[in-house]
Amino acid sequence: MSDRSAAPGNLVLVESLVNSLDIESGRDLLDTEEGRANLGIGPEDVADARTLRESLRAALLAHAGHRPHRTVTPLGDLLAHAPLHLAVDDTDGSARLAPADPAPLLSRVAAAVAEALVAGVWQRLKACEAPDCHWAYYDRSPAGRGRWCSMQVCGARAKMRRYRAKDAKDIENTGGTGGAQEAHGTAPHTKDR
Secondary structure, rough: OOOOOOOOOOOHHHHHOOOOOOOOOOOEEEHOOHHHHHHHHOHHHHHHHHHHHHHHHHHHHOOOOOOOOOOOOOOOHHHOOOOEEEEEEOOOOOOEEOOOOOHHHHHHHHHHHHHHHHHHHHEEEOOOOOOOOOOOOEEOOOOOOOOOOOOHHHHHHHHHHHHHHHHHHHHHHHOOOHHHHHOOOOOOOOOOO
């Protein structure tokens, strides 16, 4: 888990689905009964949930200004198969978009995306730029320019890589040895996922 708080409202469903796969370790919560139960799906829904998850990840990477991590089914194509309807509360007249059938994960995700879009927060749900992470996070920064799910893990790693690259270039340019690089260790990705 990153050091950020969960996404607001129903975006937590989208965040949970995307974060059901730990890219670095390969651990996939959709392979577990508990992980599927947390998303309200059965074993027969896993293949579709994985397709949806990676399409969402690509969209969240785009929100952060990054290219898709791989070729995926466009998210709009998937969500087009999840009809929504306008639900109006008889007591106070409030209205919201709701899934026509709330059981399927696709319908619940479509409703969450629509709700976030109306609230103006859909673009704030992003995926970490670290290629070995791509963890979903809600960017609460004032300017909305967050790049990593965790500054302490992924952000620190990126800064260390830039420092090492600069250090290596400096050593190469001065004709020095690479011993200084070997002294720097790499910390494992230790998010508690």
